[in-house]
Each structure stands twice: as C-alpha cells, then as structure tokens.
Amino acid sequence: MAEPMGFYTDTTVCIGCKACEVACKEWNQLPSTAGGANTLSGDSYDNTRQLDGIHWRHVKFIEQFPEDRKDGRWLLMSDVCKHCVQAGCLEVCPTGAIIRTEFDTVVIQSNTCNGCRDCIAACPFGVIDINPVSNTAQKCTLCYDRMQAGMEPACSKACPTDSIQFGPIRELRERAEKRVAQLHDTGEKRAYLYGADEKMLGGLNSFYLLVDRPEVYGLPPDPKMPTRNLVPGSLYAVFGALIVGLAGIFSFRDRGASERVEGER
Amino acid sequence: MIDAPSSTWFTSSPHWGWYIIAYFFLGGLAGGCYFLASLIDLAGRPEDRRLARLGYYVAFPLVLICGLLLTIDLGRPLRFWHMLIQRNTFEPMFKAWSPMSFGSWAVLVFGIFSFLSFLAALAEEDRPIYRGVRRLRFAWFQQLRPPSPLGTALAVIGGIAGYFLAGYTGILLAVTNRPIWADTPLLGLLFIVSAASSSAALLVLLAYRRGWTMPGVRNLLRMDDWVLAFEVVVVIAVIVSLGPVARAWLNVWGLLLAFTVVGGMIVPLVMSWRARTLTLSNVTTAATLVLVGGLLLRIVIVLSSEAI
Numbered sequence: 350m351a352e353p354m355g356f357y358t359d360t361t362v363c364i365g366c367k368a369c370e371v372a373c374k375e376w377n378q379l380p381s382t383a384g385g386a387n388t389l390s391g392d393s394y395d396n397t398r399q400l401d402g403i404h405w406r407h408v409k410f411i412e413q414f415p416e417d418r419k420d421g422r423w424l425l426m427s428d429v430c431k432h433c434v435q436a437g438c439l440e441v442c443p444t445g446a447i448i449r450t451e452f453d454t455v456v457i458q459s460n461t462c463n464g465c466r467d468c469i470a471a472c473p474f475g476v477i478d479i480n481p482v483s484n485t486a487q488k489c490t491l492c493y494d495r496m497q498a499g500m501e502p503a504c505s506k507a508c509p510t511d512s513i514q515f516g517p518i519r520e521l522r523e524r525a526e527k528r529v530a531q532l533h534d535t536g537e538k539r540a541y542l543y544g545a546d547e548k549m550l551g552g553l554n555s556f557y558l559l560v561d562r563p564e565v566y567g568l569p570p571d572p573k574m575p576t577r578n579l580v581p582g583s584l585y586a587v588f589g590a591l592i593v594g595l596a597g598i599f600s601f602r603d604r605g606a607s608e609r610v611e612g613e614r
Numbered sequence: 615m616i617d618a619p620s621s622t623w624f625t626s627s628p629h630w631g632w633y634i635i636a637y638f639f640l641g642g643l644a645g646g647c648y649f650l651a652s653l654i655d656l657a658g659r660p661e662d663r664r665l666a667r668l669g670y671y672v673a674f675p676l677v678l679i680c681g682l683l684l685t686i687d688l689g690r691p692l693r694f695w696h697m698l699i700q701r702n703t704f705e706p707m708f709k710a711w712s713p714m715s716f717g718s719w720a721v722l723v724f725g726i727f728s729f730l731s732f733l734a735a736l737a738e739e740d741r742p743i744y745r746g747v748r749r750l751r752f753a754w755f756q757q758l759r760p761p762s763p764l765g766t767a768l769a770v771i772g773g774i775a776g777y778f779l780a781g782y783t784g785i786l787l788a789v790t791n792r793p794i795w796a797d798t799p800l801l802g803l804l805f806i807v808s809a810a811s812s813s814a815a816l817l818v819l820l821a822y823r824r825g826w827t828m829p830g831v832r833n834l835l836r837m838d839d840w841v842l843a844f845e846v847v848v849v850i851a852v853i854v855s856l857g858p859v860a861r862a863w864l865n866v867w868g869l870l871l872a873f874t875v876v877g878g879m880i881v882p883l884v885m886s887w888r889a890r891t892l893t894l895s896n897v898t899t900a901a902t903l904v905l906v907g908g909l910l911l912r913i914v915i916v917l918s919s920e921a922i
Contacts, residue, residue, distance in 0.1 A: 401626070437791060443715035444696040445707055463696045464689015466628040467714045470790035475626035484689035562616075569621035576711055578788035578799045586781040586802030589848070593810040593841055597650070600837035601657040601830070 353453035355554030357521035363425040363512040372507035402480030430489035434551030438468035473572035633687035644676035645780035646813025652773035662830030667735035674732035727772030734758035781806030812908030815901040867918035878907010
C-alpha cells in the first residue's frame with residue numbers, strides 16, 4: 350500500500366473564491382443544479398448550500414458580526430469528504446461498492462452501487478448523497494484517477510492560497526501543527542486541528558485547522574461510527590424477542606384457554 | 615446546528631420514504647405472522663392448525679411484496695442482486711456487521727421458508743380458502759407441517775428468521791448516524807414488539823372475520839394484551855433513552871406518536887380489559903386500531919428523522 354494521502358485545509362487562509370468547487374465540478378464532470386438555473390440561497394455567498402451527489406466540494410461562509418458591526422469576522426471553509434480511517438459509509442455498504450484505496454482514501458464505485466442510500470445515513474458528516482444522473486451515491490474520490498496518474502487532486506491544485514493542501518498525511522500533520530503553533534504565537538489562541546489525530550474515527554484523512562467550535566462550521570463535535578449501536582441494539586431486540594416469546598408460550602398454555610368463551614359469536 | 619442536541623444533527627437524510635415505511639410495516643407483519651403461526655403449530659391445540667395455516671398464508675405474499683418494495687426503492691433497481699452477489703467476482707456478498715446486508719439475506723432466506731410453509735399449509739387444506747391456489751396443492755408438502763420432524767424444524771428455523779425480519783429493521787435504523795434513529799439502541803426492541811402486536815391483531819382480525827372461535831384465537835388475544843402493555847413500556851423507554859434528543863418530537867411528530875400510543879396501544883388494551891364479552895365489533899375495532907398504530911409508529915420513527 351502506498352503512503353496514506355489526504356488533505357489538510359487551513360481555514361484561516363481560505364478567501365472563499367470557490368476555485369476548488371469549480372475545479373472539482375470540471376474535472377469530475379459533475380452536473381449543475383436545477384439545469385444550471387441561478388437560484389440564490391440567501392445564506393451569505395453560499396449558493397452551493399451543501400455537500401451532495403453533485404457537489405463534492407462546498408465552501409462555507411460563516412458571518413460572525415455583532416449588531417453594531419464594529420467588530421466581526423468571516424469564517425471560510427472548503428468542506429469535503431473526510432476519508433475517515435474508520436469510515437462508517439464503507440462499513441455499512443451492503444454491496445461492497447465502497448472501497449478503501451491503496452492511498453487510504455474511501456471511494457464509491459459507481460458501477461457497483463445500487464442506490465440503497467445506507468451510506469448517506471451512516472456518514473457522520475453528511476457528505477454523501479445521490480447523484481441524480483447516475484442514481485447512485487456519490488462523493489469526493491480525492492481524485493483517485495488523478496492520484497493513480499501521479500497527479501494532485503483538482504481542488505488543491507486550483508486553490509490559490511494553499512488553504513487546501515494535498516500530500517502524505519504524516520507530512521500534512523507536521524505542517525499543520527507548525528501552523529497552529531505559529532498562529533498561537535501571533536495571538537490567535539483559538540486555532541486547533543480538527544480530526545488530525547486518531548481520536549476522531551481513527552483519524553480523518555482530510556483534516557482541518559479551525560478557529561472556532563466545530564459546530565460553528567457545521568461539523569459534528571463528536572462524530573461516531575454507526576455500528577456503535579449494533580451490539581446493544583441487537584441485545585435489546587433479543588431481549589424483546591424473549592419477552593414476546595414468553596408471552597406467547599404463557600398465552601398458549603392450556604390453562605385459561607377456555608376463558609372468555611361465553612358471549613362470543 | 616450550534617445548539618444541536620447530538621452529533622447526529624450534522625448528517626444528511628437518506629430519503630427513506632413510503633416504500634421503506636411500507637416495507638418496515640409489511641415485513642414486520644410477514645415475520646410476525648410466521649412466528650405466531652409456528653408458535654401455534656408448536657404450542658397450540660390440534661383445532662388451532664387452521665389458524666396457523668392462516669399465518670403462513672399471510673406471511674409469504676407479504677414477504678414477496680417486501681422484496682418488490684425494497685427493489686423499487688433502490689436508485690438502480692436492476693442492481694438489486696448486488697446485495698447478495700458481488701458484482702466483480704460473483705461470490706456471495708455478505709457483511710455480518712451491516713444490518714442492510716444481513717437483512718437482504720434474511721428477506722431471501724425467510725422468503726424461501728415462508729414459501730415452503732405456504733405450500734405445506736395448502737397441501738393440508740381440504741378446501742383452500744382461495745380457489746385460485748388449488749393447483750399449488752402438492753400432497754408431499756404435508757411432510758413440511760409439524761409435528762413431522764421436518765415440519766417442526768421448518769417452523770422453528772422459519773419462525774426465528776421471521777422474528778429476525780420483524781426486528782432487524784429497527785437495528786438498521788439504529789446503525790446509522792441519523793437523528794433519533796442512532797440516538798437510541800432500542801428501536802430493534804420497539805419494532806420487534808410492535809411487529810408481534812400488529813401480527814397478532816392481524817391474525818385475530820382475519821380469524822374473526824371468518825367466524826373462527828378456536829382456542830388459538832382467544833390465546834392470541836390474550837398474548838396481544840401482554841405484548842401491547844410491554845410495547846407501551848418500550849415506547850416510554852425509547853423516549854427516556856433519547857434524552858435531550860427527544861425534544862425533536864416537540865412538534866406534530868410527537869403529537870402523532872402520542873396519538874399512536876393512546877389510539878393504537880392503550881385504547882385497545884382498555885377495550886380488551888373492560889370488555890365482559892368479546893363481540894365481533896369490539897375485537898375487530900381493537901385489532902384494527904393496533905394495526906393502524908403499528909403503521910403510524912413506523913411513519914413517526916422514519917419521517918420525524920427524515921424531517922431533520
């Protein structure tokens with residue numbers, strides 16, 4: 350297996366240009382929304398709205414301004430599939446369409462997916478959705494085709510400020526930790542890394558430098574594997590089955606079978 | 615989002631709608647009716663065998679409909695077989711830790727068992743309920759009815775498979791990251807209990823409509839009382855286990871859930887306990903309420919999460 354590869358996104362240098370979105374759409378030949386009709390969301394400059402089957406990159410615009418607007422800031426973040434080391438989507442996929450590649454990334458094989466949508470519900474980040482053209486579940490592939498040819502993914506290649514950086518995860522983590530230290534030294538004490546270590550789903554192969562709580566960026570503070578409920582849920586169901594089974598056996602015992610006969614038709 | 619009560623609020627809806635709700639309901643009835651039929655076969659009296667056959671007659675057509683519903687719900691229905699066979703290698707596709715994978719095999723296996731029991735029930739019939747199926751009466755299949763060893767094995771294994779089909783759907787919802795579904799481990803328990811109460815109600819309803827008064831019908835009624843009482847406790851346990859997430863039901867879905875608990879569980883229980891005589895009308899009313907309650911319960915559980 351090749352060295353694990355991924356993205357490190359430094360949100361403090363994102364300028365919201367959406368070059369990553371355009372490059373992603375262009376390279377992966379993703380269709381436009383509503384036939385290309387220009388519909389505005391009313392949510393800042395964000396008309397992409399969400400990650401889904403035809404939006405594999407999504408630049409979020411978070412406006413933090415007080416009423417008097419004397420102070421304030423923009424938080425900008427280019428969101429994408431996290432290519433989790435412990436990937437919920439891959440775990441539940443019943444067709445084997447979702448695979449882990451030699452680069453430790455997570456890819457949905459469109460020719461195998463049958464559109465059951467279990468992965469959409471399993472993803473803790475709301476990344477996956479159905480592509481209405483293929484009617485299969487789709488998401489960022491971390492440009493698997495480009496990586497196989499030794500090329501950089503389209504989005505990071507297009508990013509003009511190096512907010513999105515691509516490379517071996519080990520190197521990216523070192524670079525990100527230095528950047529956090531630099532920001533702390535310059536007074537931005539709120540900077541921290543989201544998903545860079547193994548504590549979060551074994552590590553996110555696309556991790557972030559943030560300067561506010563994850564919820565502010567629309568990221569879950571505590572993402573979990575969907576299978577956490579499998580064993581307890583099954584044990585409770587077996588318990589229920591036993592109670593119902595006992596109720597059945599108790600009710601079908603001969604005693605009492607002749608009760609309440611009178612009055613029936 | 616900033617005040618979300620759980621990390622599950624940051625996920626996307628899988629767009630599971632009416633086909634899936636119908637599958638959850640009918641699959642529960644199919645599995646539950648088969649389970650009850652096998653229970654009647656194994657623990658009931660000889661005069662109850664007709665009631666057991668009714669359960670098998672219900673289970674097989676329903677599981678056929680379930681397979682159809684699941685297939686048409688797929689984005690690519692012609693690829694339904696990818697659930698069972700690997701597309702590249704043509705080897706079996708099975709993930710024990712994925713409820714959807716396990717469930718796909720459960721539908722197939724239960725479908726086979728329910729088909730065999732359907733044929734066995736028909737073979738035992740002197741006068742089939744439906745004339746159209748007379749051609750399917752093959753005498754050999756009588757060997758697949760208890761108390762023959764083969765028939766007993768079929769009833770036991772098929773009953774377990776049916777029970778699994780009735781309950782795994784709740785676990786399928788729990789093994790996601792969606793609000794409500796993944797915030798409690800009790801949905802499998804709730805669905806299995808609800809499937810049992812709905813199935814008992816359906817068999818009682820069908821038997822009463824035919825004017826059957828064998829002991830098994832009264833036993834089913836008695837069993838349904840116990841199961842309904844347990845179901846009320848389980849619904850309360852689900853709400854408690856949700857903790858702050860339960861506030862997601864402080865809306866029309868919560869009202870519908872309250873209506874379901876009162877109309878589909880408590881009212882039939884009160885009707886059963888207070889009735890001095892079980893007339894056709896009050897039994898059919900109570901059973902219908904339980905059936906509607908079983909459907910409403912699944913509508914609330916599925917759509918209240920889909921709406922977030």
